[in-house]
Amino acid sequence: MNAILSLVISSGVVGGLVAMAFAGVWLAHLEWLFGVVIPYVAVIVFFVGTIYKVVQWGKLPVPFRIPSTCAQQKSLPWIKYGYAEKLDNPVNNAGVIGRMILEVLCFRSLFRNTRMEYGGGGGIRYKPAKWLWLAAIVFHYCFLVIILRHLRFFTDPMPFFVPIIEKVDGFFQFYLPVVYQSGLLLGAALTFLLLRRLLDPKVRYISLPADYFPLFLILAIAKTGILMRYVFKADVGSIKELTMGLVTLQPTIPEGISVLFYIHIFLVSVLVMYFPFSKLMHMGGVFLSPTRNLANNSRIVRHINPWNPDIKYHTYEEYEDDFRDHMVDVGLPVEKEPPPKPPEEEAAAEE
Ligand code: HEM
Numbered sequence: 478m479n480a481i482l483s484l485v486i487s488s489g490v491v492g493g494l495v496a497m498a499f500a501g502v503w504l505a506h507l508e509w510l511f512g513v514v515i516p517y518v519a520v521i522v523f524f525v526g527t528i529y530k531v532v533q534w535g536k537l538p539v540p541f542r543i544p545s546t547c548a549q550q551k552s553l554p555w556i557k558y559g560y561a562e563k564l565d566n567p568v569n570n571a572g573v574i575g576r577m578i579l580e581v582l583c584f585r586s587l588f589r590n591t592r593m594e595y596g597g598g599g600g601i602r603y604k605p606a607k608w609l610w611l612a613a614i615v616f617h618y619c620f621l622v623i624i625l626r627h628l629r630f631f632t633d634p635m636p637f638f639v640p641i642i643e644k645v646d647g648f649f650q651f652y653l654p655v656v657y658q659s660g661l662l663l664g665a666a667l668t669f670l671l672l673r674r675l676l677d678p679k680v681r682y683i684s685l686p687a688d689y690f691p692l693f694l695i696l697a698i699a700k701t702g703i704l705m706r707y708v709f710k711a712d713v714g715s716i717k718e719l720t721m722g723l724v725t726l727q728p729t730i731p732e733g734i735s736v737l738f739y740i741h742i743f744l745v746s747v748l749v750m751y752f753p754f755s756k757l758m759h760m761g762g763v764f765l766s767p768t769r770n771l772a773n774n775s776r777i778v779r780h781i782n783p784w785n786p787d788i789k790y791h792t793y794e795e796y797e798d799d800f801r802d803h804m805v806d807v808g809l810p811v812e813k814e815p816p817p818k819p820p821e822e823e824a825a826a827e828e
Contacts, residue, residue: 480681487689491697491744498743502736511739512719513728519746526753527761534765540782544773547589552776567772580769584614609673616666619659620695622646623702626657630720652707660703667696691757694748701741711738 501507544550548565551558558568567573579585587610596602625642629635647655671692674684705711715731716738722729752758763769797804797811804811 478685480675480684483684483686483689484675487686488693490686490690491693494694494744494747495697495701495740498740499736501743502739508730508734508739509728511743512730512734513723515746516723516742517728519749522750523752526750527758530753530758531761531765534762538782538784539767539771540784541780542771542773542775543767544771544775545768546773550773550776568774568777569772573770573772577764577769581763584610584617587613608669612666612669612673615662616670619663619666622659623657623663626659630717631724633717633721654706656707660699660706664696664699664703667692667699671696687756691748691751691755694744694751698741698744698748701737701744705735705737705741709735709737711735 498511501511544566546566548562549556549558550566551562551568563572564575564579567576576585588607590606590609591603592606593601593603622642626639626646629639629643632639643657646657646659649656649658671689674680674688674692712733712735715733718729718731719734794812797813801811801813801815805815
């Protein structure tokens with residue numbers, strides 16, 4: 478699909494969602510719908526959708542090990558199999574867990590990403606490409622920090638680590654209220670990821686609305702949050718009353734909550750509902766990925782496909798038992814000679 482069309486569709490949908498929440502609360506006073514009903518529906522859709530997806534993936538047959546790795550497989554004792562190989566081509570569960578931890582916490586495979594370039598003399602060369610990794614890791618960790626900080630709205634008393642994260646995140650203290658770096662860095666990383674899609678012709682060619690939509694949606698969530706904190710000053714006390722009502726299943730809509738908050742929470746609800754059915758599900762999928770979660774022990778353990786059908790074989794021995802006499806009659810060689818016939822039968826056959 479054309480890049481302009483993809484951009485127009487995805488940004489148009491996000492703009493439409495913002496307009497929908499604005500009109501719904503500002504004009505139609507549907508605070509209950511946007512502040513209570515939709516968030517509850519979103520949480521239900523998220524859990525049902527995620528469980529459905531994981532069960533679907535779990536049912537897929539993975540009868541064989543898929544050793545798509547870069548490192549040497551464990552082999553003969555004199556072939557090197559050191560720590561790097563143990564992690565990259567693990568032979569047991571400990572290695573698989575190590576590989577998974579590095580993948581999930583450090584995005585290791587993205588770190589090893591390379592880009593191909595045409596070098597001088599018509600050849601090609603591969604260069605390291607770390608910018609994507611950097612933007613991805615900044616984006617994901619900032620997102621995590623923001624989610625953890627937001628726990629203050631949903632818990633009472635809040636977990637001990639929330640004030641610590643707030644202190645570290647607001648370390649520079651260059652504005653009032655204190656500016657959290659995670660919000661700004663999240664916006665910067667998202668902008669990089671968006672520009673990369675737009676400016677790199679190869680990435681632009683393969684990008685679809687499904688690639689742009691989450692970026693625009695999360696950018697809109699961050700922007701409405703930043704506006705609420707630094708520009709239009711949300712009534713955090715009333716918002717906490719609303720969110721604690723949601724958590725304790727005693728929903729209430731207090732006075733004094735701005736329309737911006739309803740837009741923010743509506744966009745978050747859409748993201749949460751969209752999550753299980755989108756590429757964002759790579760969060761759960763990485764744990765079920767056979768190239769990440771299987772040890773490469775094919776030469777040590779015999780793997781029998783558990784989905785093999787129960788086939789009744791007709792072996793060659795049985796075949797020969799069935800047809801031996803006919804085979805001997807027409808002169809075909811047999812593995813087991815037939816028992817000698819009684820002399821009278823032999824004589825009758827000769828007559
Ligand atoms: C995907 C989830 C979410 C993201 C990425 C997100 C993002 C943000 C960001 C970047 C800010 C700016 C200030 C900061 O850095 O903390 C913010 C503020 C805010 N968010 Fe969210 N948010 C999310 C979910 C929610 C939810 C579920 C609520 C419901 C209570 C919420 C309520 C608020 C409020 C009230 C503020 C203003 C905070 C203040 O004035 O200190 N957010 N959000």
